[in-house]
Amino acid sequence: MALIPEQVRQQLKDRFETVLTGPVHLTVYTRPGSSRLILPAGVGCATCEDARQMAELLRDAAPEKIAVEVVDVTRDEERALNDGVPDVPTIAVASDSETPRIRFQGLATGTEFPALIDAIERVSRAEHGLREESVTALAKLTEPAEVMVFATPT
Amino acid sequence: MSLANRMALASPQIRAVCVEANEFPYLSNQFRVRGVPHTVINRKASFVGALPEPDFVAAVLEGAGVAVDEPHEAPSGPSTEMTN
Numbered sequence: 001m002a003l004i005p006e007q008v009r010q011q012l013k014d015r016f017e018t019v020l021t022g023p024v025h026l027t028v029y030t031r032p033g034s035s036r037l038i039l040p041a042g043v044g045c046a047t048c049e050d051a052r053q054m055a056e057l058l059r060d061a062a063p064e065k066i067a068v069e070v071v072d073v074t075r076d077e078e079r080a081l082n083d084g085v086p087d088v089p090t091i092a093v094a095s096d097s098e099t100p101r102i103r104f105q106g107l108a109t110g111t112e113f114p115a116l117i118d119a120i121e122r123v124s125r126a127e128h129g130l131r132e133e134s135v136t137a138l139a140k141l142t143e144p145a146e147v148m149v150f151a152t153p154t
Numbered sequence: 155m156s157l158a159n160r161m162a163l164a165s166p167q168i169r170a171v172c173v174e175a176n177e178f179p180y181l182s183n184q185f186r187v188r189g190v191p192h193t194v195i196n197r198k199a200s201f202v203g204a205l206p207e208p209d210f211v212a213a214v215l216e217g218a219g220v221a222v223d224e225p226h227e228a229p230s231g232p233s234t235e236m237t238n
Contacts (some may be wrong), residue, residue, distance in 0.1 A: 104172045149191050
């Protein structure tokens, strides 16, 4: 079965055409050529190839707005370290210039797929959509904070 | 997870990481993930379930050690038990 069915790809293409305004940079941190077996942490990568394909399919839905960069962590460990990406696959979503602060670790399928699409659209439109009170409250943060959300495909 | 991403867009201090729990059992075990969504702030504080925006923001600030104006009740929102 296709990673993203043709019908969904067409829907994404139509939607991205009207919704996306600015550029989106997807960085895929991957370990190419890994086995599909699930091995201990740090060894192998069961979904790296699928994650890369998913990022490329999303780019193909709006190639003039979405760019994909693939970082092979076996060759460029320093880059992954600098970007604070400990595990693969990770898809990071950012506008062109910034260090990515929105990441999807593991293959974003099921309930995570709409969140990935939402992140792409919001980054493109620079539109967080939070209430003013929330933005004021978040301005109190003076140190970096990490918010990890564990989810499952179903 | 969408709220966490939106917060990362709104604040340059926030990094949002959506983790596929089944794919990274070492992380799920480390943070004792039994149901989803399970949110962990700065790898210390955590809560389970989906929260409304004001509660989510307050929980993140609290977890990051920022004093919040009103006392925040122990949050618990709708969640789904993990199945493997």
